[in-house]
Amino acid sequence: GNSVTQMEGPVTLSEEAFLTINCTYTATGYPSLFWYVQYPGEGLQLLLKATKADDKGSNKGFEATYRKETTSFHLEKGSVQVSDSAVYFCALTIMKTSYDKVIFGPGTSLSVIP
Amino acid sequence: DVKVTQSSRYLVKRTGEKVFLECVQDMDHENMFWYRQDPGLGLRLIYFSYDVKMKEKGDIPEGYSVSREKKERFSLILESASTNQTSMYLCASNVQGALRPSNYGYTFGSGTRLTVV
Numbered sequence: 001g002n003s004v005t006q007m008e009g010p011v012t013l014s015e016e017a018f019l020t021i022n023c024t025y026t027a028t029g030y031p032s033l034f035w036y037v038q039y040p041g042e043g044l045q046l047l048l049k050a051t052k053a054d055d056k057g058s059n060k061g062f063e064a065t066y067r068k069e070t071t072s073f074h075l076e077k078g079s080v081q082v083s084d085s086a087v088y089f090c091a092l093t094i095m096k097t098s099y100d101k102v103i104f105g106p107g108t109s110l111s112v113i114p
Numbered sequence: 115d116v117k118v119t120q121s122s123r124y125l126v127k128r129t130g131e132k133v134f135l136e137c138v139q140d141m142d143h144e145n146m147f148w149y150r151q152d153p154g155l156g157l158r159l160i161y162f163s164y165d166v167k168m169k170e171k172g173d174i175p176e177g178y179s180v181s182r183e184k185k186e187r188f189s190l191i192l193e194s195a196s197t198n199q200t201s202m203y204l205c206a207s208n209v210q211g212a213l214r215p216s217n218y219g220y221t222f223g224s225g226t227r228l229t230v231v
Binding site for chain 1: 118120145156157159162204206210214215217219220221222223224225
């Protein structure tokens with residue numbers, strides 16, 4: 001079936017450290033891939049997206065590349081800040097007969113300490 | 115600034131009450147969704163709607179109903195609230211677009227934290 005797997009958290013990093021959050025997926029067809037971020041007490045916000053193989057999505061210093069050969073969409077940032085502390089969700093969109101279904105990963109909690 | 119607005123951030127209701135959660139979007143989006151978010155279970159789709167007066171069950175529709183009388187408003191109804199419906203409820207919307215699957219992400223509201231006592 002279709003699914004999204006993320007590395008388990010919580011992840012704790014020091015400020016200015018390099019961040020990688022792994023995401024792999026299983027899907028039939030050619031999904032669109034997304035990363036969302038959820039700050040404490042808030043809803044989810046779209047962080048970045050990629051819609052075809054080898055596309056790179058980027059926003060606010062975060063990047064992720066759609067790797068079809070490894071079915072992965074890992075999130076990276078070169079230097080994290082305390083304000084990046086949040087839960088990060090990997091997601092994919094697949095096509096059903098009459099609508100598009102979004103499948104979210106379980107989320108990875110990131111805590112950045114000064 | 116486009117947005118999805120959920121009418122309440124926090125609600126406390128009693129068991130057996132009928133509860134209405136309201137969601138309004140100002141982006142003229144066709145699709146609207148209700149999720150619940152629980153620790154360890156992630157986001158689970160309750161209901162969605164891809165047009166006015168249309169609704170489709172998601173993964174966990176039991177104990178819920180929805181109403182979409184106008185394009186901008188999507189209401190979630192708990193017919194008889196129970197303690198196991200204590201949760202964070204998230205409304206989202208998106209535009210369908212011409213491409214399939216959609217390459218438009220969702221816009222989420224800030225969430226309603228519902229406690230049923």
